[in-house]
Amino acid sequence: MSLFGRIFLLNALVLVVAAALLVFGPATVSTPALLGEVLVLAAGLVVMLIANAVLIRVGLAPLGRLTRAMTTIDLLRPGPRLTARGHGEIAELITTFNSMIDRLEAERGYSAARALSAQEAERRRVAQELHDEVGQSLTAVLLGLKRVADQSPDPVREELLQVQETTRSTLDEIRRIARRLRPGVLEELGLVSALKALIAEISEPAGLTVRRSFDKNLPALDAETELVVYRVAQEGLTNTVRHAGAGEIELTVRGRQSSVELRIRDNGRGIGSSAEGAGIRGMRERALLVGAELTVGAAPGGGTEVRLVVEARG
Incomplete structure (x- = not known):
């Protein structure tokens, strides 16, 4: 009727x-x-x-x-x-x-996959250009400065050495940026090694204490899923450094039969009732691409907890 x-x-x-x-x-x-x-x-x-x-x-x-x-309803949080x-x-x-x-x-997932794929391709291109073009140019500048400094009088040599040190620092920063854009360690050595390198790269300059724990013999993940786990960890750690005001971070990766769980906890101020920013929404979009479950909320005892569970599809 x-x-x-x-x-x-x-x-x-x-x-x-x-x-x-x-x-x-x-x-x-x-x-x-x-x-x-x-x-x-x-x-x-x-x-x-x-x-x-x-x-x-x-x-x-x-x-x-x-x-x-x-x-x-929220398309980034599909429910029953x-x-x-x-x-x-x-x-x-x-x-x-x-x-x-x-x-x-389905359409959002397809569009997000195309957008993120294009984003990763652009990151690889920029990282390659930074490494090949800018990096090589700065290396040539360093060699030229060294050659000129060796032939210069003492007062000028001191100034050239300072310029040389500034150029070397700039080259190191460019290399760090290139590694963030294109995680070569992930492609060459796998997820655990890439996460260890990421922790060292982000935590040391910020003076954070990071407790890390990785299960042995994790279920195999395909390349796309490993990249999602890495990017979520990268965004979670970056958000902690920038906004949480935390002194300690705990990062764990656990194997659960046919799934892998990534968990990041900090002792910072927490997210409270503030609206989710572009970083968290980007993590949700990446999680949806591989059918993963992502939760971002308050950690036990204060701070923020990011939890990602992905199914092994390797």
Whole structure:
């Protein structure tokens, strides 16, 4: 039965009952109406309106659930679909809504995959150019400065050595940037070695104490999943350094039969009720690409905890 038919039937039922009471009931109305008759009619009208409201509310209850789902759904946090309860057009509407969400999530995943793939390709290109072009140019500058410094008088040599040291520091920074853009250790030595190198690179300049723990014989992960785990760890550690004000970080990687769990905890100020930034949303998009489960929230005892669980697909 259509939604129109259900509402019409409910109203018709109430009106038929009211008419039957007037026809077959003992109540009569005088002209002019007496006070008692007016009170009886008013009470009957109230009862009829309440019954009508209750019946319509019950009939339209599934639409209320659908409205709440529409206002709270987040494509970055897929959850269970609505149960297609109700009759006729209402059940069909809920089913259509669920199908629309499925299509939107699939399209978002496809678009995010293309965007992140293009982003990784651009990172590799920039890292390669920094390493090959800028790095080699600065290395040539260092050699030239050394050659000139060796042939210069002492006052000039001191200044050239200072310039040489500044250039060497710049070259080291460029190499660090290139490693962040393109984690060569991940491709060559695997996930655990890449995470160890990442911890050392991020924590040492910031003066953080990092306690790390890695299970042996982790389930094998494919290259795309390993990159997701690495990028989530990189973003989590970077956020801790920039925003958490933490002094200690705990990073663990555990094997769970056919899955791998990454957990990052800090003792900083926590995220509180602040809105998620681009970094956390980027982590969620990466997690969705490989069907991983990502949670970001308060850690036991204070601070922030990032937890990522990925299925082994290697």
